[in-house]
Amino acid sequence: MSDMSEDFLDLSEPDFEAPPIFADQDERRMHVRAYNYWASLLRGRELPSVTDLDPASIDDFGPHSILLDFTEDRENPRLRYIGAILREECELSSADIALDHVPSRSLISRLTDHFFEIIANRSPIGFEAEFVSQRGNNTLYRGILMPLSSDGDSIDFIYGVINWKELAGAEFEAQLAFEAHEADGEDVIVVHSPEAAVVELEPNDLAGRLAVARANAAAVQTADQRSRAALYRALGNAYDFHLASAGDPDAFAALLEDAGLKVQARAPLTAVAKLVFGADYDKTRLTEFASALGAAERAGIAAGGFIAFVVSAEGGLKGLVQRERAARAKPAVKPTTETVRARLRAADPLAHIDLQSDEEFVLLVAKRNESGGIDVLEAVPHTQNLLEVALKRLAAH
Structure with missing residues (x-):
């Protein structure tokens, strides 16, 4: 003094x-x-x-x-x-x-x-x-x-x-971003602060939600990268924004257009991650974030529940992302001749004819008649190889 x-x-x-x-x-x-x-x-x-x-x-x-x-x-x-x-x-x-x-x-x-x-x-x-x-x-x-x-x-x-x-940084930025949104796009200079904080603004529309989500996402970059709380909070905002976007598709489309982004069918949540964290954010991290959001959506997590979901997940965020990637990368199960047989057994018959045979499945030869229908003419003598070929063709259909 x-x-x-x-x-x-x-x-x-x-x-x-x-x-x-x-x-x-x-x-x-x-x-x-x-x-x-x-x-x-x-x-x-x-x-x-x-x-x-x-x-x-x-x-x-x-x-x-x-x-x-x-x-x-x-x-x-x-x-x-x-x-x-x-x-x-x-x-x-x-x-x-x-x-x-x-x-x-x-x-x-x-x-x-x-x-x-x-x-x-x-x-x-x-x-x-x-x-x-x-x-x-x-x-x-x-x-x-x-x-x-x-x-x-x-x-x-x-x-x-x-x-x-x-x-803290996120609250300061969120307040400015939200006020800018309320002022219909008024320019605001956002100053970053070194720590992140919980932001609990309650905007009434999708653009306001995005402003808050972006502010919390910015805090992840300015805060210590080891801060899981800041990251989980930002992802929670992104997830809630994604859920809200389903209720206002026109506003969501407008936000995507303003940001120069398009939704890819094979990875729809990547666009949400880019909207929130920025299109120039690390591409690997954006992919991870999109996977985490997708995992929450697949699990039917409600708004406000993302943080509890990721915290309780085995292996945390990393484990969640790995399992989601594995699920998406898992090839579709192709039908086999056995699955075709099971489907045929459960199928309703298209027609019935009196034809005696000891085999479960029989190949028939038919021709189209003048009225446009099908007339069954004769059963093909049973040949296992020929039947397997027919069943494989059905499996690939």
Whole structure:
């Protein structure tokens, strides 16, 4: 932390005027509610008394707040209170520690830049910014620091309230992509972040579903390639998109046309994989993804069930893909003369004639008559080889 001068707590402001209370729609913001609370503690004074503050009793924003005490060490103040939610975010086991013990890439560490503004202005300072958290995620935060005094003059305590939203790569991209879709194609610049997160947007149409699926698929590329969760989630989105496309074939066809893709009859799900992951994605991986989607479809997996399906599969995704490939590569069983015999035994007769024979199957010679029918003339003397030839011809038919 930067040096704080010896007299920083004794600055005066002769023309004090009570600050306003904000209302209406601003009340929806936590930092505005915190400001109004601070203002309510003034009671005609320039600074609220720290003895009037009891953050643990504030259900609204108390869990998001801290209380800094400068009375013992002006350069390294002590946190006398850290709200439970904020303490959890910063991974702190204690609610009473010196500021230099706070993790360097935590939200609380971001507040130190504003201390001098509080001292110089002798009034609350609101702020909002973005930084990369200790978990590597983009974190958007908004908050307020408010001066307090133990003697009515010196600023020797600061009360802060901060709210935030941590956005991992997939969520950040999905939100932008979805908003772009809602704006009918408005251009959006998507910035990748190093981690993936669960994205649970609920678009109403197929294009919106594709936007979310693509964002999660992008997270697979930017995240650690060993992250199975990110990959399974992206494939789950792709599978759900595929199921939804059956209910809106026209929209699906339009999306394929926009992407310059066509569905191949021998591998229909490859087009879905390309739509979601990109046509320039690794071809081997696209084929694997299509196989996994095909396995889920073959098993009749419902929407939302892909992740459980692949996790419970023997050998995971790899085993699933191998079995699906084996099933598709398995040659069709060609009928044999025995299967033809079984079929003939179960078939209904086309006609009946009185002809005595000891053989189960008999070759007959017939001719077409003038009315277009068939007249059976004679039975061919039994020859096993000749019969086998006839049965093979039927099997190949």
